[in-house]
Amino acid sequence: MSNNIMSRDQDDWYIRIAEQWGAAMQRIARSCEADPDRRRDVLQEMHVAVWKSHPLFDGRCSERTWIYRIASNVAANHVNRERRRNTPLVSLDRAGDMASNDQFQIAERDIALQKLFTIIDRLDNPDRSVITLYLEGLDAATISDVTGMSPGAVATRISRIKTLLAHHFKEVQHD
Amino acid sequence: MTDHNPIQDLWQSQPQENFCMSTDEIRKRASKLHATISARNTREYIVGSALVVFFAAFALIAKSDLGRLALLLSAGGVAVSMWQLHRLARAAAGDEIYLVTQWSEFYRTQLARQRDALRRVWIWYLGPLVPGMVLFWIASGLKDINAGNTVQGLAVTMVGLLITFGVFLAVGSANRKAADRLQAEIALIDRLIAEK
Numbered sequence: 001m002s003n004n005i006m007s008r009d010q011d012d013w014y015i016r017i018a019e020q021w022g023a024a025m026q027r028i029a030r031s032c033e034a035d036p037d038r039r040r041d042v043l044q045e046m047h048v049a050v051w052k053s054h055p056l057f058d059g060r061c062s063e064r065t066w067i068y069r070i071a072s073n074v075a076a077n078h079v080n081r082e083r084r085r086n087t088p089l090v091s092l093d094r095a096g097d098m099a100s101n102d103q104f105q106i107a108e109r110d111i112a113l114q115k116l117f118t119i120i121d122r123l124d125n126p127d128r129s130v131i132t133l134y135l136e137g138l139d140a141a142t143i144s145d146v147t148g149m150s151p152g153a154v155a156t157r158i159s160r161i162k163t164l165l166a167h168h169f170k171e172v173q174h175d
Numbered sequence: 176m177t178d179h180n181p182i183q184d185l186w187q188s189q190p191q192e193n194f195c196m197s198t199d200e201i202r203k204r205a206s207k208l209h210a211t212i213s214a215r216n217t218r219e220y221i222v223g224s225a226l227v228v229f230f231a232a233f234a235l236i237a238k239s240d241l242g243r244l245a246l247l248l249s250a251g252g253v254a255v256s257m258w259q260l261h262r263l264a265r266a267a268a269g270d271e272i273y274l275v276t277q278w279s280e281f282y283r284t285q286l287a288r289q290r291d292a293l294r295r296v297w298i299w300y301l302g303p304l305v306p307g308m309v310l311f312w313i314a315s316g317l318k319d320i321n322a323g324n325t326v327q328g329l330a331v332t333m334v335g336l337l338i339t340f341g342v343f344l345a346v347g348s349a350n351r352k353a354a355d356r357l358q359a360e361i362a363l364i365d366r367l368i369a370e371k
Contacts, residue, residue: 011198023191030189043194044204049274051201056275066275073274073281080285112185125360126367129278135186137179148277153370165182 010054017050021067024136025050028068031120031132032075033082046074061145068138068146072129079125112169119168130157216264223257226250230307241314249307259299263292283364286357293354301343308339 230250316332
């Protein structure tokens with residue numbers, strides 16, 4: 001009986017969370033996998049992890065932090081699994097050199113998004129995690145809480161991310 | 176708060192795909208994941224067990240005591256490697272709980288586990304196979320030596336041992352390099368946690 005109640009609580013909680021944070025989970029899944037079928041697998045993995053996490057959620061952090069932690073960890077896990085097949089990953093310090101033949105002159109939305117994915121795809125796991133959370137609109141303190149990186153490390157990375165984005169997306173910045 | 180950036184708008188206004196999972200689907204997927212892992216482990220155990228049986232069966236019909244011992248040691252070596260694989264798989268399964276921890280702890284734990292497995296490859300994978308392989312080549316050489324072909328026997332043993340150890344050293348070295356790369360990543364994470 002109590003198991004049923006717990007299970008119903010878990011289901012209700014998950015349904016609410018999926019409705020509220022489903023879009024964010026989709027974006028994070030997209031940041032780590034370009035192939036639609038495999039991305040769907042990653043997304044399903046995130047949803048399963050969120051559902052399973054319900055008994056562990058004790059409210060010591062916000063639901064937002066909790067969900068972003070799970071989504072970031074599933075994404076990192078996926079990148080870690082797949083990286084043997086990927087091209088070498090680079091840190092933000094070297095990311096400015098990427099796509100040097102293409103200065104991203106085209107401002108169309110989907111092309112700009114593709115370029116953004118290309119940049120994210122080449123980043124190593126720590127930087128990928130920070131840039132994704134930054135793009136999600138999380139502040140430095142929350143990114144620090146999600147990732148466990150020190151506030152100083154997050155601030156440094158956000159600063160580099162802004163420089164990197166400014167370098168690659170001049171025309172979008174000026175819109 | 177971080178300053179607002181137009182690229183954040185671009186990112187957050189991405190078109191969403193039609194995705195929905197019912198809680199029944201979630202349950203199915205959760206149990207399917209366990210079933211997939213179990214099936215993969217079962218396949219590995221079956222292949223390993225077949226190898227153990229293979230070596231043990233040949234040990235029964237081996238003509239020399241040394242050859243029998245070599246095959247039995249090989250069977251034992253495979254069994255030890257399988258047991259160690261089983262332990263590593265169980266440790267990896269425990270990572271699930273870390274999904275709710277901070278990214279750095281989760282990722283560091285994963286990398287450290289992989290690094291340790293690679294660093295200890297001589298203990299859990301290559302090492303257990305060494306005694307059987309060494310004895311196998313000695314027994315192979317002795318067969319020729321006992322038949323009066325001393326040079327051929329010594330050559331078989333030496334070449335066999337050299338090739339075996341060459342392969343083992345190459346595997347060990349590749350694993351050590353991979354472990355060093357993981358250690359560099361772990362050091363980076365540690366810096367990111369501690370950075371002022």
